Amino acid sequence: MSGTGEFDLIARYFTRPARRSPLGVGDDCALLAPAAGMQLAVSTDMLVEGRHFLSTVDPARLGHKALAVNLSDLAACGARPLAFTLALSLPAVDAAWLEGFSRGLFALADAHGCELVGGDTTRGPLNLCITVFGEVPAGAALLRSGARAGDDVWVSGTLGDARLALEVFRGTLALPADSFELARGRMEQPTPRVALGMALRGIATAAVDISDGLVGDLGHILKASGVGARLDADAAAKLLATGDSTGLDIDLRRLCALAGGDDYELAFTAPPAARAAVEQAGRASATPVTRIGAIEAEAGLRLVDAQGAAVTQRFASFDHFA
Structure with missing residues (x-):
């Protein structure tokens, strides 16, 4: 040409x-x-x-x-x-x-x-x-600033698979072929949750898309809303689409799910009284939704494992200039 x-x-x-x-x-x-x-x-x-x-x-x-x-x-x-x-x-x-x-x-x-x-x-x-x-x-947009103490923290879809694919490309990790293709698809062809976002109007109190990692992007909601949160790190780690068959250790699964980035899922908050409405919004938009934590009045993000014990592993959001 x-x-x-x-x-x-x-x-x-x-x-x-x-x-x-x-x-x-x-x-x-x-x-x-x-x-x-x-x-x-x-x-x-x-x-x-x-x-x-x-x-x-x-x-x-x-x-x-x-x-x-x-x-x-x-x-x-x-x-x-x-x-x-x-x-x-x-x-x-x-x-x-x-x-x-x-x-x-x-x-x-x-x-x-x-x-x-x-x-x-x-x-x-x-x-x-x-x-x-x-x-x-007008007035119905979901913002980052509406979360209140007592709200549930939800995420859509799956978390961490794009980061797994990236690690395979970097040569730091090997995955079975089918698991790699699934993870690579999540990295290269993410699904924007447009239908879910529209279905959550009037239900969710705050929302953000997960582009730089759940911990960092949820942090935007916490800062804008002047609140903190308690998050079940292991519930998030279970949301890798590649599943348990890969034999990944829990530290890597947590890292990918909490700080992997490139997921393009939604993290959002809603009152406990709205749980049925959130689940219905998920069904109506054909999007899985999972409750993984709660908003608290005390500032900061506290990570716990499946037994409720504090997780000491540290996670950082992606930063282009860090």
């Missing part, structure tokens, strides 16, 4: 008929108008080669993940996806890579009714930046 210019690239791989936006990909701006009584929810995430993904990742899976991590932020807010923009830096025009990437991107976008309405392309190191727009009824 030598000679393919920026606008040819956009037209070939990223231009589709506009549905919601009266201005599509080819204009200088997209115009979005929230419906009456709705607020726009906006989030931006960047994926950098070597930092967020490996150079060997299948481009279709990368297209999926690039949008999934943004949809996960909307899920944590209880918002419905509307549209997104894509800023894409490419070292060169690679037709096979672009076809796979755009296919994975649009498959997930179509599944959530989320329209590409603009962006930018340039030559440079491989870098993907998506800004996503959603809508949520």
